[in-house]
Amino acid sequence: MEYATRTIYSEYAALKTTLGIIEVKKKRPRDPLTDQSDRLLIVIEAKEEPFWTVKHYQVGQEKIILHLVSDSMMDRWILMNENRRAIHWIEDGMVLFERNTFLLDLRQRLRNFSNDEQRLQLSLAFAKLLRRFEDGRSLFLQEEHQDAFTQIHHALTHLARLSVLEAGIHPEIVLWKQVRTLDLEIYKLHEELVSGQESLEQRIHLVIIGMEHLIQSKVLPGTLLLLQTMQQRDEPWPFSELMEHPNLQALKVDLGSIVGFLVRKGYIRSVARPTKGVGVEAIAYEIA
Template identity: 40%
Template sequence: MEDILRPIYQERASMQSTLGILSFEKRINASSITDTFDYVLFVIVNEADESVFVKHYTYNDQKAALHIVEEAQLKDWLLLGTNRKVVEWIQNGKILFDKNEYLSNLKKELREFPFYGRKVKMGIEFAKLIRRYMDGKAFFENGHFLDAYNNIVHSLHHLARLEIIDQGFYPEVTLWNQVRHMEPEIFKLYEELVSSEEPLEKRIELLFLASEFLIYSRTNLGSQHLLEIMDTNEGSWSIAELMEHPELTHYSVDLSVLLEYLIDKNVIEEIKVETKGHEVYHRYYRASKLF
C-alpha cells in the first residue's frame, strides 16, 4: 500500500510547510487506532488553511486515510489528550519524511515526556477528575444512580491518566492495560465498579468511599501547576484573572469546582473584599500557607 501512496506523500514532502510525514498500518484486533483503515498517512505542517484536513483513498480491497494536521493543533491534542490515537501513530509510526529531524525529536519528547508538560497535563486531569467526582456525588445523593455511575467511571479514567502521567508516560489508547501494571490499586477499583455483582447503588457507594482517599492523596500532585501560578502573585486572584491566565485556559471550564474542592481541603484560601453592597463581598483566592 505504501508504494501505491508514494506519489501522494512525496508531493506533500516537497511542500515548504511540511514538517514531517509518517505512516501507520492497521494491527490485528486494533482497528480502532486507525479508524478501521488499513493504512494511515499522517502529515504535520507548520501552517495550513485548515487545522485538520482528512482525505480517504481506496485501492483494491484496502482503505487508506491521509491526515494533514497543523502543528498548533497537534500540540493541543498532545497537551489535552483529546486524540490519543495520534500519540500511538507518532510513537509507533514509520517516518517517511523528516524535516530537520522534527519527527525524531517529537518521538524522543513523547518517550521522555518533559516535566513541564507533565505538570500542565496533571493539572488538567485533576480538574476534570474533581468535576466528574463532584457531579457523580451530587447525582448519587439525588438518587440518579446511572448518571452517578457514568460520572464515577469517568472520574476513575482521569485518576488513572493522572497516575500514568505522574510516572512519566503518555496515557495510551489501551489505558487500563497500562494501569493494571502501573497502579493496580486504581485498576482494582475500576474492575470492582464494572464487574461486581453488587447492586449498582451499593457499588457506587463503596467506590465513593474508596476513591475519596485516593483522590485526596493526589491533591498536592494535581494542584501543583495551579498553585505555582497562584504563587507568582503575592496578592490574591479573582476567578476572572485565573480563567484568563494563558496556562490555565485549558482547564478554566472546571476551575470553579476545582477551587471549591481545594478550599475545602485547605489548599487554597478564600479572601473576602468589601463591595458597596451591604454584607456583599468580592471573592478572591490565594494559595494557602498551611498546605
Template identity: 40%
Template sequence: MEDILRPIYQERASQTNTLGVLLVEKKLKLSHITDSFDVILLVIVKEAEQPLFIKQYSYNHQKAAMHIITEAQLQEWLLLGTNRRIFEWLQDAKIIFDRNEYVENLKTELREFPFNGRKIKMGLEFAKLIRRYVDGKALFESKQFLDAYNYVVHSLHHLARLAVIENGLHPELTVWHQVKQIEPEIYKLYEELVKSEETLEKRLELLFLASEFMIHSRTNIGTSHLLEVLSGKEYWSFNEIMNEKDLMPYSVDLAVLIEYLIEKHLIDVVNIETKGQGVFHRCYCVHEKLS
C-alpha cells in the same frame, strides 16, 4: 500501498510549510488504531486554514486517509489528550519526511516525557477527576444511581490516567491494561464497581469512600501546576484565573476544582470591597502556608 501514495506525500514534503510526513499502517487485528483504514498518512504543517484537514482514498479494495494537521493542533492534542490515537501514530509510524529532525525531536520529547509536561497533564486529569467525582456524588446523594455510576466510571478513568502520567508514561488507549501493572489498587476499584454482586447503591457507596482516599493522596501532585501559577500573584479574580494562558486548558472544570481546593484549605477566598455596601468581589489566593 505506500507506492501508490508516494506522489501524494512527495508533493507535501516539497512544501516549505511541511514539518513532517509519517506513514501508519494497519496492524493485524488492530484496525481501530487506523480507524479501520489500511494506511494513515500523517502530515504535520506549520500552519493552515484548518487545524485538521482529512482526505480519503481507495485503491484495489484498500483505503487510505491523509490527515493534515497544524503544529498547534498537534500540541493541543498532546497536551489535552483529546486524540489518544496520535500517541500511537507517532510511536509506531514510519517517518517518510522529517524537516530539521522535527519529528525525531518530538518523539524523543514524548518518550522522555519532561516533568513539567507531566505536571500540566496531571493537573488537567485531576481537574476532570474532581469534576466527575463531585457531580457523581451529587447524583448519588439524590439517589440517581445509574447516572452516578456513569460519572464514577469516568472519574475512575481519569484517576487511572493520572496514575499512569504520575509514573512517567503516556496513557494509551488500553489505559486499564497499563494501570493493572502500575497501580493495581485503582484497577481493583474499577473491577469492584463493574463486577461486584452488591447492589448498585452499595457499590457506589463503597467506591466513593475508597475514591476519596485515592484522590486525597494525589491532591498535592494533581494541583501542583495550578497552585504554582496562582502563586505568581497576591490574589486573582475568577475571570483572571480563567483567562490566564497557562490555565486555559482547565476550561469548564476550573470552577469546581477551585471550590474543592477551598474546602481542602489549599486556596483561600479574598473578599475585595465593591461600591455596594456589604457586597464584595470574591477573589482567590494560594493558602499562606503554601505560598
C-alpha cells in the same frame, strides 16, 4: 500498492512546509488506530494556526485515509491529551519522510516530556476527575444510580490517567493495561465498579469511598500548577484574574471546581473585600 500510496503523499513531501510523514498499517480488522482503514497516512505541516483535515482514498481493495495536520495542532493533541491515537501514530508509525530530525525530536518529547507539560496534563486530569466525581456523587445521593455509574466511571478513568501521568508516561488507548502495572489499587477499584458481585448501588458506594481517599493523595500533583501560579504574588486573586492568567487557560472550564475543592480542604482560603454595593463583598483567593 506501495507505489500507489507513494503517489498520495509524494506531493506533500515536496512541500517545504512538510515536517514529517508517517504511515500506520492496520493490525486487525476495523482497527480504530487507522480509522478502520487499511492504512493511515499522517502528514505534519508547519503552520502557526491549528489545522487538521482528512482525505479518503481507495486503491484497489484497500482504503487509505490521509490526515493533514499542523505542527501546532499536533502539539495541542499531545499537550492537552485530546487525541490519544496521535501518541500511537508517532510512536509506532513508519517514517516515510522527515525534515531534519522533526519526528525523532517529537518521539523524544513523548518519552521525556517536560515538567511544564506534565504539570499541565496532571492539572487537566485532576480537574476532569473532580468534575466527574462531584457530579457522580451528587447523582448517587439522588439515587440516580445509572447516571451516577457513568459519571463515576469517567472519574475513575481520569484518576487512572492522572496516575499514569505521575509516572512520567503518556496515557494510551489501552489505559487499564497501563494502570494494572502502575497502580493496582485504582485498577482494583475499576474491577469492583464494572464487574463486582454487589448490587449497582453498593458497587458505586464502595468505589466512591475508595476514590475519596485516592483523590486526596493526588491533590498536590493535580493542583501544583494553580498553587504555583497563585504564589506569584502576595495579593489575593479574584477568580476572574485566575481565569485570565495565561498559565490557567486550559483549566478555565473546571477551574471553579478546583478552587472550591481547595477551599474546602484548606489549601487556599477566600478573602472578602468590600465593594461599592451596600452589603456586597467581592471574594478573592489566597494560599492558606
